[in-house]
Amino acid sequence: MRFSTLSRRTALRGLGASLALPTLDAMIPTGLRAADAVASPLRMAYVYLPNGVIIPKWNPTGEGKNWKPGKTLQSLEKVRNHVQVVSGLKQEKAQANGDGGGDHARATATFLTGTQARKTAGADIQAGISVDQIAASQLSGQTRLDSLQLGCDTVRKAGSCDSGYSCAYQFNFSWKSPTLPLAPEVNPRLVFEKLFGVEGTGEDVKSRELRMRHERSLLDYVLDDAKSMQKKLGYTDRLKIDEYLSAIRELEKKIESAEKFQASLPDSGSRPEGIPADYREHIAVMYDLLALAFQTDTTRIATFLVAHDGSNRSFPDIGVPEGHHHLSHHRRDQAKMDKLQKIDQFYVELFSGFLEKLKNTKEPDGSSLLDSSMIVFGGGIGDGDRHNHDDLPVILAGGGNGKLRTGRYLKAKEPVPMTNMYLSLLDKAGAKADRLGDSTGRFDLI
Amino acid sequence: MDSQRLIQIGLGAVTLACIAIAVSRVIPSSESRYSYESDIEPVLAQYCYDCHGEGMDKGGIVLDEHLSPAELMADRRLWENVYHNMEGHLMPPGDKAQPSDEDREKMVTWIEGEVFKLDAENPDPGRVTLRRLNREEYNNTVSDLFGTRLTPADGFAEDDSGYGFDNIGDVLSLSPDLFERYLKASGELLDTIMVTRAPLPEVIDFTEDDFRGVGRFGDRTGAMSSTAATRVKVSPPADGEYKITVLAGGSQGAEFWPIMRVEVEKGPTKEFTVNVPAASAAEFSFKASLKKGQPRNVQMSFINDFYDPKNKDPNKRDRNLWINGVRVKGPLDQPVPPPTEAHRRILSLAPEGLPEKERSAKIVESFAEKAWRRPVNEEELKRVLGFYKQARDDGGSFDLGIKRSLQAVLVSPKFLFRGEMQASPDNPEAVHEIDEFALATRLSYFLWSTTPDGELLAEAKAGTLRKNLDGQINRMLAHPRAAEALTKNFAGQWLQLRNLRLAAPDKKTFPQWSGDLRNDMLEETEKFFATIVQENRPVLELLDADYTWLNERLAKFYGVPDVKGEKFQRVSLNGKVREQRGGLITHASILTITSNPTRTSAVNRGNFVLDNFLGTPPPPPPESVDIPPLEAAAKKNGEKQTLRQQLEVHREKKICASCHARMDPIGFGLENFDGIGAWRDLENGLPLDTSGSLYTGESFNGPAELREVFVEAKTGAFVRNMADKMLTYSLGRGTEYYDKPAVREIADQTAAGEFRFHAMVKAVVNSAPFQLRRGDSAAAE
Known part of the structure; x- marks a missing residue:
């Protein structure tokens, strides 16, 4: 027996240091995985890559199993047997289809929804339910958290966003309903708290019971308040209260889950302090937290908006001081395209690091976390200059518990x-x- | 140019344009002043049909092919387009024959009356969708409710923005995650303010890594197979009694288990017989008094080593001790700390002498009234007090009961949303004055970004807010909070100053760039805008002013002499610097956010001015244009080219010129300012050509003349645009076609008030959209 709760003193480690993954045995809450004792549960994640890529450097050479990565995908070589590079996918609803400019807003909004985002700067925004939320609502209740939304855009742009589209379309990735986006969490410390709770405060059983009862009473109370308020409001305002009511219901479900699944605090993991100043480190910490979330089975569904489409971040550390978005309109200028390729490579390398970590994490049945995952990594724009939404850069990683044909x-x-x-x-x-x-069927070749 | 002159010019320019408007407003709505056949069609035919009629359909706009007059009138989108272009002088293009100002007025008035069907007597005030508090507002509100400076909303996700602002009702959504945060934040906030239980003891855990001293084999694992000791160093966080627990196990030697002696430096010593096997180590605890700031060693020794290899029972041959960990918990039994200032303030909402039941009701009612921004009825109060009652029934203290009720108040939608109740909410024809409490709320969040204060609520309760509105606005604008909130939230978003955080100028290209300079630039513009608010200066000074705010570093950067120190001071601009600088468009902050990391962007700067100053943003670029790379033009005939020369191609192709002719010249006029806003006379050694002309014909050369053009010819557009933005920000919704008369009215009143900031604010507050609301039409759609 060891002391299992972390105290403030022993838990604080350096800023954004890569989290040490705990050993798995200590993690499995007893009795929890009984139903899944035979096979590891299937995890799914969606990761976004903004502004398109330099396609000739992205596409591998060769075919089928004999594929050879080019410079951009080189880092995937280490996990080549666990990934599929997929080409030929399109998102027709990201095209203008009569709405004029706004490809960046549309690219992000359609990536997980496949719907034409309504062109509005504010009133009545509408996209569609995203794939991860369809899964989350159907598979709800099997883990503490139904799903997780991560991001690294710490600062949202002020003023107007892409060509008359509300900024909501670019800075959100998952959509719970056509009108309700789920904001990504960008602070690693808050992600950690969401997954594992704030550290134990030495609360005894009685106070915990009282607190939970108080929480339930609060929810009942605000439910009544909301319903009575709703009666007096007009149509659009009633819809806003509906959001509030759904939120209450979700929280009730989550409290139930929390009681069923105790938060399994990692034994030797370290709690992140906040948002790292270095971008690479920020992305890496988020990937680490995602791996941790999957490994501890805190959730099985996640999305990660690494950067919104239209991101104009500069990358001086890899020799690219210009803004990403600005460069992506390269007009076939070789110098610009070379710089863009470096950015593409940067993002892929971090993703590969994530896949490696998953590969090296063993599940109780001997397989790796990567084997039981299905991860989509890609973007809603093909070539940043053309702003086309077909021939999209996509990597499908993980074995999906044997259901995906990898490598x-x-x-x-x-x-x-x-x-x-x-x-x-x-x-x-x-x-x-x-x-x-806009689906027309299935794509079962994967 | 000083303000007096500014005002004169501005007034002159606007007056001319205003004459027709003033005249038409006097005419009752039932009579149509202009008719399509005799007044409008001839204007269209003469100036517009060349491209938009008689078979021509430039830009997809056709003005004369509707099947019936009814259809023509119903095509609101078409007429919104015409309206926008007529009013902004964007059409006809500058090189074509221009209709007179009277013609334009006719067109605009006719469209408002006949197509938009706007009735000056019965304005359509629109409606604002239920707004939830955004992050900034939440923080300010709880700070003011409790008198603290805590900012719990910093942990919420950033708010989505629309129409350029993050306080738009339709766009602010409430996800399950956010709701959960509200619940947590309100609980934690109240726990911090009203501490109702003793602080929980801290727990300090020591593991093997922390052990010092020597085990049998000289390592630190806490395994001791022979007489040895290991220790940990404890730094107590506070004075008090602590519980020290050692997790230990052992193995027997002969019939005896190991004895562990635990010594606290300058404290007690205890001995324990560790009579459990190491695999099922147990806790051995005792208490000790420790003092803050006095670190102590706690040493564990194994004092009865034993080894008899010949013992019959193999499990009794070797006596050893294993220490797995040490936990120090305390101080135990601390008292409940005395109440904080904020805590006392809450309790003082009711007089002390009252019996408990009444006292609790009074406290909760007062708080709820402030938090919900309106009086609380009996039924509501009873339900909230249910939490107090429950806590008391469970054996909790009076204060705990109050706390529970207050939390309910803070998570209720009545707090989180700014509801504006009206009778017949689903009837779009029903127009109501918003009630006094809604008015107080709108006013307060507009000017101070926070909840209405005691004085506003008192006026609302007495029903005298509308009567004393002017006085209240004056009071609020005089308070420093107004300048702070409006600068940070209104100017910060309208002028996109928040984007300065994202700017990443290349250090190699701009070695002067630094974090300090970034902060300085931001402060200059913020202080400048704050001055306009606080001193009620004419808003035209935003276009050009003879002063700004600088500290030593920024002054050096601008080449302004005699400014010393880190602190910002108001500085007059004179002589050469005055030629260069004055007004927002010459602030380094704006020049930087409209540049790229390695160079200026004439297009961005032009676009910024058109969009944020003049309200006439160009349409987005066409989709299928083959645009050659900029850098391809970087050298022509082997010679380096300036940015302007590189952008020549914008003029060569007509399809590009139509929009770029609007943007580029403004940017060229500002090319003396490099990518971080420093003055330059040359661009990479090449002379600069900063001449150009606006789309509407006015020409200039260099930033001084550009500013003069704005002041002489564009004040109308500027004021109208600023009014539009301010109305959007104050209402929390984007403006629609039916708001146009209100926007013009605000602009007119601002002009009549010498263009002063307070005049614009008052005009906004007194406007129909701010004072009234109508029912929702959405249910019918």
Whole structure:
């Protein structure tokens, strides 16, 4: 027996230091994984890559199993047997389709939803339910958290966003409903707290019971307040109160889950202090937290908006002082394209590091965390200069518990809606859906 | 140019444009002053049909092909377009014949009356969707409710923005995650303010890594197979009694278990018989008094080593001791600390002598009234007091009961949302004055970004707020909070100053760039805007002014002499510097956020001015244009080119010129300012050509003349645009076509008030959209 709760003193380590993953045995809450004792649960994640890529440097050479990564995807070589580079996917709803400018807003908004984002600077924003939320609502209640939304855009742009589209479309990735985006959490410390709670305060059982009862009374009370308020409001305002009511219901569900699944604080993990100043470190910590969340089975569904489409971040550390978005309109200028390739490579390298970590994390049944995951990494724009939304850069990583055919370069013969692939992924996760956005069927070649 | 002159010019320019408006407003709405056939169509035919009629459809705009007059009138989008272009003098293009100002007025008035069907007697005030408090507002509100400076909303996700602002009702959503945060934040906030239980003892855990001293084999694992000792160093966080627990196990030697002696330096010593096997180590505890700031060693020794290899029972041959960990917990039994200032303030909401039941009701009612920004009825109060009652029934203290009720108040939608109740909320024809409490709330969040204070609430309760509105506005604007909130939240977003955080100028290109300079730039513009608010200066000074705020570093950067020290001071601009600088467009902050990391962007700067100053942003670029790379033009015939020369291609192609002719010249006029706003006479050794002309024809050369053009010819557009932005910010919704008369009215009143800031604020507060609301039409759609 060891003291298992971290005290303030022993838990504080350096800023954003890469988290040490705890050994798995200490993590499994007893009795919890009984149902899944045979196979590891399936995890899914979606990670975003903004502003398109330099396609010729992205695409591998060779075909099928004999694919060879180019410079941009070189870092994937270490996990080559666990990934599929997929090309030929499209997002038609990210095109203007009569709405004029705004490809960046649309690219982010459609990536997980496949719907045409309503062009509005404010009133009545509307996209669609995202694939991760379809899974989350169907598979709800199996883990402490139904899903997790991560991001690294610490500062949102002021003023107006892309061409008359509300900033909500660019800075959110998951959509719980067509009108309710789920904001990504960008502070590693707050992500940690969301996953594992604030450290133990030495609360005894009686005070905990009282506190939980108080929380439930509070929820009942605000439910009544909201309903009575709603009666006196107009239509649009009633919809706002509906958001509030849904939020209450979600929290009630979550409290139930929390009682069913105790938060399993990692034994030797360190609690992040806040947002690292270095961008690379920030992204790395987020990937670490995602791995930790999956490994501790705190959640099985996550999205990570690494950077919003249209991001104009500069990368002086890799020799690119210009803004990403600005560069992405390269107009076939070689110097610009070379710099862009470096940025593409930067993002891929961090992703590869994440996959490696998953690969090296063992599950009780002997497989690795990567084997039981299905992770989509890609962007809603193909070539940043053309702003096209087909031929999208996509990597599908993980074995999906044997349901994905890994280790190859998969080229769709005809352009395929990305939403078709999502339906197939949902099937594998046990969260069937008939349609998603502009889907026309499934893409079961994966 | 001094303010007097500014005002004169501005007034002159606006008056001319205003004459027609003033005249038309007097005419009752039932009579239409202008008719399509005799007044409007001839203007269209003469100036517009060349491109937009008689078979022509430039830009997809056709003015004469509707099947019926009814259809023509119903095409609101078309007429919004015409309106926008007529009013902004964007159409006809500068090189074509121009209709007179009277013609433009006719068009605008006719559209408002006949197409938009706007009735000056019965304005459509629109409606604002239920707004939840955004992060800034939440922080300010709880700070003011409790008298603290705590900022719990910093942990909430950033708010989505629309129409350029993050306080737009339609856009502010409430996700399950945010709701959970509200719950947590309110609980933690109240726990911090009203401490109702003794502080929990701190727990300090020591593991193997912390052990010092020697085990049998000279390592620190806490395993001792022979007489040895190991220790940990404890730094007590406070004076008091502590519980010290050692997790230990052992193995037997002969019939006896190991004895562990635990000594606290300058404290007690205890001996324990560790009579459990190491695999199931147990806790051995005792208490000791420790003092803050006096670190003590706690040493554990194994004092009865034993080894008999010949013992019959192998489990009794070797007596050893294992120490797995040490935990120090305390101080125990601390008293409940005395109440904080904020805590006392809450309790003082009711007189002390009252019996408990009444006292609790009074406290909670007073607080709820402030928090919900309106009086609380009996039923509501009873339900909130249910939490007090529950806590008391469970054996909790009076203060705990109050705390529970207050938390309920803070998570209720009545707190989180700014509701504006009206009768017949679903009837779009029903127009109501917002009640006094809603008015107080709108006013307070507009000017101070926080909840209405005691005085505003008192006026609302007495029903005298509307009567004393002017006085209250004066009071609020005089308070420093107004300048602070409006600068940070209104100017910060309207002028996109918040983007300065994101700016990343390349250090190699701009070695002067630094974090300090960034902060300085921001402070200059913030202090400048704050001055306009506090001193009620004419808003035209934003376009050009003979003063600014500088500290030594920024002054050096600008080349302004005789400014010393880190502190910011108001500085007059004279001589050469005055030629260069004056007004927002020459502030380094704005010049930096409109640049790229390695160079200026004439297009961005032009776009910024068109969008944020003049309200006439160009449409987005066409989708299928083949645009050659900028840097390809960097050298022509082997010679280096300036940015302007590189952008020549914008003029060569007509499809590009139509929009770039609007943006680029403004940027060229500012090319003397490099990518971080420093003055330069040359660009990479090449002379600069800073001449140009606005789309509407006015020409200039250099920033001084550009500013003069703004002041002489563009004040109308500037004031109208600023009014539009301010109305948007104050209402929390974007402006629609039916707001146009209100926006113009605000602009007119501002002009009549010498363009002073307070005049604009008052005009906004007195406008129809601010004072009234109508029912929702959405249910019918």
